Amino acid sequence: MKCVRWWQGMLAAMALLLTGPSQAAEERRPRRVAVVVGSNAPAVGRSSLRYAHDDARNMADVLVQVGEFTPKDVRVLLDPEPEELLSAMDAQLGALRGQPGETLLLFYYSGHADEKALYPGGHALPLEELRRRIDTPDATVRVGIIDACRGGGWTRAKGLQPEAPFEVNIPLTLQSEGSIFIASSSGLENAHETSALQGSFFTHHLVAGLRGVADQGSDGEVSVVEAFTYARQLTLRDTALLGEGLQHPSFDMNLRGRSDLPLARVKTSASWVEVKQTTGPLSVILASSGTRVLEVPAGKRSLYVALPPGKYLLVRKESGGTFSREFTLEAGQREVLDEASLEPLQTAQLQRKGPAEEEPPRPRNTLTFSPVLMAALAIYGLEYERALLPELSVFVAPRLSIQNEDASRWSYAQLMLGARYFPFGHAPGGLFLTSRVSGISVSASSPTGQETGQSLIAGLGVGYSLLAWNWLVLSVGVTESYFWTVREGSEVGMTKEGFVTDLQFNLGVAF
Template sequence: MTRTVSASVLSSVLVLVPAPGWCAASLERYVLAIGANLGGANRPPLLYAVSDAERFARVMIDIGGVAAPNEILLKQPKLHDVWAALDTLTRRVADARKRTPPVGRTEVILYYSGHADEQGLLLGDDRYSYRSLRDRLDQIPADVRIAVLDACSSGAFTRVKGGRARPPFMIDEAADMRGHAFLTSSAETEAAQESDRIRASYFTHYLISGFRGAADVSRDGKVTLNEAYQFAFNETLGRTVDTKGGAQHPSYDISLSGTGDIVMTDVRQTTSMLVLGEDLDGRFFVRTASQELVVELYKPRGRVVELAVEPGNYEVRVERQKGSVTARAEVVDGARVAIDPRQFGPAAMESTRRRGHSTRYAVAGRNPIEMRLGSWRVHGPPVPVVITPAAVPFLGNTVDLDSATSLFAGFAYTRFVRENLAATVAVDGVGVSSDAKASANRAWTGRAAALAIPVGIRWNPLRGDHTTQAFKPFVAAAIGPVVQLANRSFVFGRAVSAAPTARTRVGGQLGGGIDVLASRSFSLGMSVTYKVMSNFPARVGGWRNFNGVQAACGVGWVFGKGK
């Protein structure tokens, strides 16, 4: 399943090369990887931003020339954490350039996966503007600065820089290279997608697959920035064309001069290699023993692909039009394991879901109206029938007959201001009770009902993407007037009197329940609340208040376009 996370996503690569030249004899590379699933209370949390950052940092250490002490990994940071990390990078690069002998070239790679809007990156409730980020990167005294941004709602940043959809660019190895390259994975009006199938965002997944060797079309064991981008461009476009989010068309704004291309990874740095021979063809999925998808690529017949992997057991699955086959391989440290076509056998089809995010269960900005029926007191004393000896002998004994119903019925209106927060107002007709007293020459009766109008809020405590959840539990609290509508009649001899009354008290309720969206416009609900209120001045009917546990079931109609 694919989940659309925003109307526009930026997955970008920005390369800035300042004027001073550099020596290719030695390289010191630093990486700052940032993953932020949360982008503020009004945005659904992402699922794979943090794991994307972890994977990016790992591949840079494994085969990207980054020493472990030169890695900084931030998970769900605050803005001040990012500032502090950039300050640390600045100091480290400045110290490296002062060494004797000096390093030939220093490079800084910034990777970010998370939310963004038209103004900047969103780190929880903080925003880091694009202009501030660019200015801060310019202050790092590195020879080459690379920023890879995989974030939501950043079309304005692309628009300001003049990016538009284009095919992959080519830079000749002998071309002069100075300036910058700004790359985006989607146009400003396109939806951005992360996938449950690959458990990552599309662009980051294919970029890392390319880094591990899938993009090494020159077969020199080195993956350049150009090769990695071309691979990610083609795979992202091809794998999103049939999703509900729509095809993502990478674009770029590039201005480069200098010599050569930037080598992002050296596949032969690793001691473990998985080799797909020239006799194999199809779409390959390489997974670890724990089913983590490490590399995905399409390989035509006649091409040899060497993949840099960590030691361990791997499952290699090949999908073709006629079916799928699978093979298993154990890659030990220092081994170069080639997969032979004879190792493959038939594979059961994977259980999958249609790619594309559905907002069928989104409720933010929508309005349910619910008809409810239930019991307002599920516990309580039985209604008494009492014979009381006469206080005055000539009146005779008095018989008390009390009866009460505990049912209530009503309707409720809810307005969802967010996916997990709503305001509610309800009108409930609460039970009818009666009492009667009679003796030899007198009788009186009383009947009472109540009308409750609670106003409150309800909150869904579950985390995750509520737009994909049909079951929506909630806790709720409300307060409002409770009006007692009573009528008492009295007969004494030939005299008859009647006295209708209406009394108001304030009542509250606290409880919870669950709604189930059977469709986008139809819901079923169940709730249990405890009602509490002050007593009415006198008992009319069976009760002086309507305190107790209330259980209800309801049927609702949900309308409105939503946010």
């Protein structure tokens, strides 16, 4: 009997050893919830944004992938009304209220804003309404991130805080109470987005930093300060080179118990790479679109970087050329990328594989005032042109001219049909070759009566059409034509056949 009890006790102890620690660890794991907002809708007096939705999705993805947020705890809102946004914040805070242990609420917004309000869905939401929720004690730690113009009203900062060292080798638990406010700009500055990154400068670099590039301790963990410092440095660089003005991200942290907060653990991702860099800088480029995913600053370092499954290029550009390596990352896969494995690459091989950068659609129709000077005769009319292909268009042009000579009145009516081929340019703009046919009817009225005559004209020519501001058309062309009389009028001067050169002008609008 004692043996039986002894074995039962041993089995119970083993079960406790096997299940107890994992359950305890699960209980100690901080509960993290997020509200992530992207708003492309224009505020009054401003244009629509293009990439705020993408910013929000990218932020939500990285929080789930490496931030230890569960998908059900990340609420993504696209162009919400202010009431919907506040309701989502209240619901997430309600889920944390009374939760045992440490908790974290993260709020992210990409869209229009000013120093006093955000504009989700294009409607004003006072910053104080959000700050009141971020300052609530319902969550142990609250993080607010705004990527928008005039972010100084969010952080209440007018510039950057000075550099300072921070301890980053800490476990991914909170152990702090307080709030952190981050903005992509300070004071009255504007924030910028770009098609080159398919998003805003700051969010792009902040997401890249959280994926592991910002890790300064080489421990696979990224803190808030590390991620912000990395995003700030690259945002300053990019806006200096590409933006209309410098963009200074701002930061305000009020934590009790610690000077920093861990926010991402790279090795919790289903797929990640270890980057071994000797000199750098290195870039990781998504092969399907040519979009730069992240950059590793110059210097010798080894980093763990979380990436979604896909095909990528690891690239180093220097004065001596471009060096690269293509790699494919599958779900659940770990890859080691050594800078020494890069090979020389021809520039043409690195051209963008995806869709070209967005351009305004070119017009396909034109309506122009179109006079023709033929010998000493000017015939006036309109022309409608339609682009069938980028290099081919067709047109129709009715024209009319009336002249008085002594006691006679001469009327000229012309209908022209033709096509234009654009070997250089894009219809309706550029250098073109033209072919056309037309019919002319001439009538003469005099005291002795009225006579008419008709001729056909066929010709070939060359010209140039200028398309300005994507709507104004100005063109000129010279055509050599042969005409012959179909029916003569002895008094209207149409008894000859032969070649004639004419000059044609077009001025009008494209749509």
